Amino acid sequence: MQIPLMQVPTPPGSAVVAPCCALAVTPVDEETAQRIAPMFKALGDPVRLQLAARIAAAGRTCVCDLTPHFDLSGPTISHHLKVLREAGLIDCERKGTWVYYWIRPESLATLAALLQADPVA
Amino acid sequence: MQIPLMQVPTPPGSAVVAPCCALAVTPVDEETAQRIAPMFKALGDPVRLQLAARIAAAGRTCVCDLTPHFDLSGPTISHHLKVLREAGLIDCERKGTWVYYWIRPESLATLAALLQADPVA
DNA sequence: CCTTTGAATAGATGATCGTCTAAACAGGAT
DNA sequence: ATCCTGTTTAGACGATCATCTATTCAAAGG
Numbered sequence: 001m002q003i004p005l006m007q008v009p010t011p012p013g014s015a016v017v018a019p020c021c022a023l024a025v026t027p028v029d030e031e032t033a034q035r036i037a038p039m040f041k042a043l044g045d046p047v048r049l050q051l052a053a054r055i056a057a058a059g060r061t062c063v064c065d066l067t068p069h070f071d072l073s074g075p076t077i078s079h080h081l082k083v084l085r086e087a088g089l090i091d092c093e094r095k096g097t098w099v100y101y102w103i104r105p106e107s108l109a110t111l112a113a114l115l116q117a118d119p120v121a
Numbered sequence: 122m123q124i125p126l127m128q129v130p131t132p133p134g135s136a137v138v139a140p141c142c143a144l145a146v147t148p149v150d151e152e153t154a155q156r157i158a159p160m161f162k163a164l165g166d167p168v169r170l171q172l173a174a175r176i177a178a179a180g181r182t183c184v185c186d187l188t189p190h191f192d193l194s195g196p197t198i199s200h201h202l203k204v205l206r207e208a209g210l211i212d213c214e215r216k217g218t219w220v221y222y223w224i225r226p227e228s229l230a231t232l233a234a235l236l237q238a239d240p241v242a
Numbered sequence: 243c244c245t246t247t248g249a250a251t252a253g254a255t256g257a258t259c260g261t262c263t264a265a266a267c268a269g270g271a272t
Numbered sequence: 273a274t275c276c277t278g279t280t281t282a283g284a285c286g287a288t289c290a291t292c293t294a295t296t297c298a299a300a301g302g
Contacts, residue, residue, distance in 0.1 A: 020177055020226040021233070029172035033167035040170065044162025045260080046154035053149035056141055063279065076261055078280055083259095093251055097278050105141040105238065112142070112237035115229045167291080184249065197291055199250055204289095218248050218299055 022036035022114045039111055047072065048080045054101045063099050096099055143235045160232055163208035168193065172220045176211055177224045184220050 007020050018024050028036075047070060054069065055061045067077050084090045089108070091100060092101045124187045140146050149157070164170050167189060175190065176182045188198050202222060205211045210229070 020224050021229050022227070022228050023174045024177035024224075026174075026180075027242045028171055030167065030171065033174075035169045037167040040161045041165025041167075041237045044160075044165040046151065046158040047260090049154045049158045049161065050149055050151065053144045053147075055153075056145035057148075064277095065280095072145050072260095073262060074279070075263080075281080079260075082280085092277085094268075099279060103141050103145075107239060108142050108144070112233050115233035116237055117226065117230060117233070158258095168290090188249095193290095194292060195249070196251080196293085200290075203250085215298075220249060230265085 021047050021117055026114065028114075036111070036114065039087045039107060041082050042089055043081065043111075045083075047077075048084055051077070051080055052084060052103065056108075060102045063101065066101075081116060083096060092107050147235065149235075157232070157235065160210060160228060163205050163210055164232075166201070166204075167207055168198075172198070173205060173210060173224065174203055176222050177229075180223050181223045184222065187222075207226045222232055 023047055039047060043052060050070075051066060056059055058065065063074075063077065063081065066081075067074055081090070081092070085092060085101075088104060088109075090101050092099055094100075129171070164173060171191075172187060175187055178223065179186065184198065187202075188195055191198060202213070206213060206222075208228075210225060211222050212225055213220055215221075
């Protein structure tokens with residue numbers, strides 16, 4: 001029943017007490033889940049994850065600087081950018097012929113806060 | 122072009138310099154993206170996000186303690202648990218008639234590390 | 243052995259997704 | 273005005289997804 005991933009085997013019989021993350025502390029009701037899940041979903045595609053990473057790395061990025069790195073059509077890249085944008089992870093602005101995208105760090109922070117090991121511990 | 126989410130408006134013209142997160146520092150090549158994206162994808166469904174949160178909160182949780190909280194059939198819950206498990210986010214063990222699930226904190230930590238604000242800054 | 247209970251698997255169905263091509267749109271430059 | 277280039281939108285198509293019911297499996301108890 002094990003699927004290899006990293007190191008710690010996580011003793012099956014251990015009585016887990018310490019909270020592993022905010023997920024374990026902050027109650028995630030249905031409303032919260034429906035607000036947060038689309039962000040994770042947006043990052044749940046390899047192309048979009050790479051797009052987000054490139055935009056995060058480059059700061060303020062023209063679509064024309066993203067497209068060449070993928071073996072995909074322009075419209076497909078545009079579609080993925082739209083998904084990221086509608087999830088609230090990025091935003092954009094047209095400047096003449098070109099459109100520039102940038103990361104919304106608050107959104108990433110929201111997700112990170114849910115996942116990271118309990119900062120209080 | 123704005124989609125409301127949190128507070129910071131993120132000035133469009135600002136020359137972003139400081140890395141917002143590990144995404145901006147760690148290069149996310151295609152291979153990495155294909156390894157990580159399924160984990161985000163698994164959390165990208167409201168039901169699975171709530172399942173993960175409940176398991177994280179409860180520590181070591183019987184399926185029978187999860188199912189009643191959702192308006193879904195047993196097999197559907199079972200399916201979602203399988204998705205989370207195959208993504209490496211949870212693991213399970215049968216104990217007699219019951220099956221218990223627990224969180225794999227290393228996996229959550231991997232994702233958190235990618236998203237959280239640059240810890241070096 | 244048979245029954246019972248908890249959970250997973252099999253298979254079906256309608257919805258959503260990722261991708262493409264073709265067309266439309268936005269702005270500069272001739 | 274007209275063209276050219278970068279980007280988005282529209283629409284189509286096959287693949288994957290979330291859910292269900294029916295069935296099977298696992299393990300305990302008579």
